[in-house]
Amino acid sequence: xxxxxxxxxxxxxxxxxxxxxxxxxxSCRDLHKLGRAxxxxxxxxxxxxxxxxxxxxxxxxTNACAAVCxxxxxxxxxxxxxxxxxxxxxxYKKIEETIALGGDQVLMQGGMHPSLKLEWYEELLRDxxxxxxGVNLHAFxxxxxxxxxxxxxxxxxTVLRRLKDAGLGSLPGGGGEILxxxxxxxxxxxxxxxxxxxxxxxxxxxxxxxGTCTMMFGHIETDADRVEHLTRLRDLQDETGxxxxxxxxxxxxxxxxxxxxxxxxxxxxxxxxxxxxxLDNVPNIQSSWxxxxxxxxxxxxxxxxxxxxxxxxxxxxxxxxxxxxxxxxEEIKRSIREAGWExxxxxxxxxxxxxxxxxxxxxxxxxxxSLPLLG
Amino acid sequence: xxxxxxxxxxxxxTKPLVERLTDFAPxxxxxxxxxxxxxxxxxxxxxxxxxxxxxxxxxxxxxTFVKNIAIGSRGPVLSVTLFSKVPWAAIRSVxxxxxxxxxxxxxxxxxxxxxxxxxxxxxxxIAAPADDLTTDAVLLIGDRAMRACLPGYRFAYDLGEExxxxxxxxxxxxVWAVRSGVALGDAEAAFHRAKxxxxxxxxxxxxxxxxALGLDPGYCRRYMSNIIRYDLGPAELAGMTxxxxxxxxxxxxxxxxxxxxxx
Numbered sequence: 284x285x286x287x288x289x290x291x292x293x294x295x296x297x298x299x300x301x302x303x304x305x306x307x308x309x310s311c312r313d314l315h316k317l318g319r320a321x322x323x324x325x326x327x328x329x330x331x332x333x334x335x336x337x338x339x340x341x342x343x344x345t346n347a348c349a350a351v352c353x354x355x356x357x358x359x360x361x362x363x364x365x366x367x368x369x370x371x372x373x374x375y376k377k378i379e380e381t382i383a384l385g386g387d388q389v390l391m392q393g394g395m396h397p398s399l400k401l402e403w404y405e406e407l408l409r410d411x412x413x414x415x416x417g418v419n420l421h422a423f424x425x426x427x428x429x430x431x432x433x434x435x436x437x438x439x440x441t442v443l444r445r446l447k448d449a450g451l452g453s454l455p456g457g458g459g460e461i462l463x464x465x466x467x468x469x470x471x472x473x474x475x476x477x478x479x480x481x482x483x484x485x486x487x488x489x490x491x492x493x494g495t496c497t498m499m500f501g502h503i504e505t506d507a508d509r510v511e512h513l514t515r516l517r518d519l520q521d522e523t524g525x526x527x528x529x530x531x532x533x534x535x536x537x538x539x540x541x542x543x544x545x546x547x548x549x550x551x552x553x554x555x556x557x558x559x560x561x562l563d564n565v566p567n568i569q570s571s572w573x574x575x576x577x578x579x580x581x582x583x584x585x586x587x588x589x590x591x592x593x594x595x596x597x598x599x600x601x602x603x604x605x606x607x608x609x610x611x612x613e614e615i616k617r618s619i620r621e622a623g624w625e626x627x628x629x630x631x632x633x634x635x636x637x638x639x640x641x642x643x644x645x646x647x648x649x650x651x652x653s654l655p656l657l658g
Numbered sequence: 659x660x661x662x663x664x665x666x667x668x669x670x671x672t673k674p675l676v677e678r679l680t681d682f683a684p685x686x687x688x689x690x691x692x693x694x695x696x697x698x699x700x701x702x703x704x705x706x707x708x709x710x711x712x713x714x715x716x717x718x719x720x721x722t723f724v725k726n727i728a729i730g731s732r733g734p735v736l737s738v739t740l741f742s743k744v745p746w747a748a749i750r751s752v753x754x755x756x757x758x759x760x761x762x763x764x765x766x767x768x769x770x771x772x773x774x775x776x777x778x779x780x781x782x783x784i785a786a787p788a789d790d791l792t793t794d795a796v797l798l799i800g801d802r803a804m805r806a807c808l809p810g811y812r813f814a815y816d817l818g819e820e821x822x823x824x825x826x827x828x829x830x831x832x833v834w835a836v837r838s839g840v841a842l843g844d845a846e847a848a849f850h851r852a853k854x855x856x857x858x859x860x861x862x863x864x865x866x867x868x869x870a871l872g873l874d875p876g877y878c879r880r881y882m883s884n885i886i887r888y889d890l891g892p893a894e895l896a897g898m899t900x901x902x903x904x905x906x907x908x909x910x911x912x913x914x915x916x917x918x919x920x921x
Contacts, residue, residue: 310809312808314736315871318877319874506809544745544813544820546813548736549734552736579733581884582736582880582881621880622876
């Protein structure tokens, strides 16, 4: 039995693996072996007959950003002609459309706007919460929160408490990239460093808040950097238990890195499988079909994912960098069904919020050409 | 009618094409071998029809192919991967798995035509271990990739995905090549019926094969019905033609304009 096999058996049985063992897994190129072990973990954690998805809208309330990230084609400087801040009316309209489509949440992220004060955000949240009390405001990635803390010269806890009181529902895990400062300093300027990103999450969790965590890989990081990233997430999760899910994707190169070749499906599935084996305390993993396409997004359900993520009604950041994949609600449901599970809509806390479907045996069509294909 | 000697590879992705082939055409004599062996047997006249890598089809002497059937992908293929220590454009040396001549040629096309680099090429014999390599990049296919331990090779590029991202076209990896002068006759219909049957029973095949391969049956089925594609329609033909153009520009195949199906 090789070291790899021993580590896989250990993880599949539910025993925690060490960072060194995780590093050994990253040297393994046997995609299917890794996938099988990850799937065993998924089936143990999620024996239920369904796989979940949620419906939300990704609203970028501003594209003005105080940070500069080499891979981001979305951000603008606030003086740029095409810099914007969405008006309230535009926001209302987007949220109304989301509700009409069965959505229960909006994901609101910037831009780290260089001058908007905390009061502006509090007002925004209060206003939206008063109008749409049933909609969860999944908003402000940790780098934005850190930016509010610096800009307003207020303690982090004060910032988060005030936002929570104003209606902030949960914290998206954006801007995590790789939580290793050497990597962050090379890719980004003016954006929260690893400790700061984690501190935002820690304080939020201690206030009783929940959120997701992410990893964007396939750029300048080493295997050891990935392991460090995953280890820091796992350690924080041990401490707070505040992460509901983990999502990872390959960098979609834009801006200064437009010519940087994107790593593909093989590396995405391999990395997600290893993350499932290592993050034994994170309950859910979301497939990243938005970056990988429907076909691989579905296959991801056999490589550690138990959730199809969101029917993204709108996506700007990935779209600015190039490839973006769209699925309709029916396509998401069908891809879950064809993979052998019932599709169920959930909220941010992974509670089912749809009508339980009638219990009928799943009869997948004999052939399908319905999933969108690349190209 | 005389026996038609047909050769195929016995991999998961070929199963749907050969599942009931001999039932549909009793005069077919079906044998299994390695892809490169099949090409050699077809060239030597020891086979009449072979499921050969597309590059071997182009190297063949006036071969035709069975229409509308291929093994290909639109986007990721998950079993043909270039592992690299550096991004594409920085690759200066590459080891190419001799087990897949189509993918080896494909790797060279992407390096030379898309990224404008001409690295030193080192063949990696089928029996050689893939560990302890010193080249910047290494192309590994199927099982070989799975056994390799490649610390330091940070980048993994899925060649199906790379091809489609570059050309916007599907990638055709293999076709049923027919030796010049061979008349398929009634057997041609059998290839199509076998494919229809195989795809309709992908679930059954997946259930049967998954355990031996150590794969999840659900995944196995998705692999056969979504990742791998068996059609050879206009888009695939365009992909095949583009592959041929690029391969002949690089001197990897003889320069003959051709992509015609068996009459």
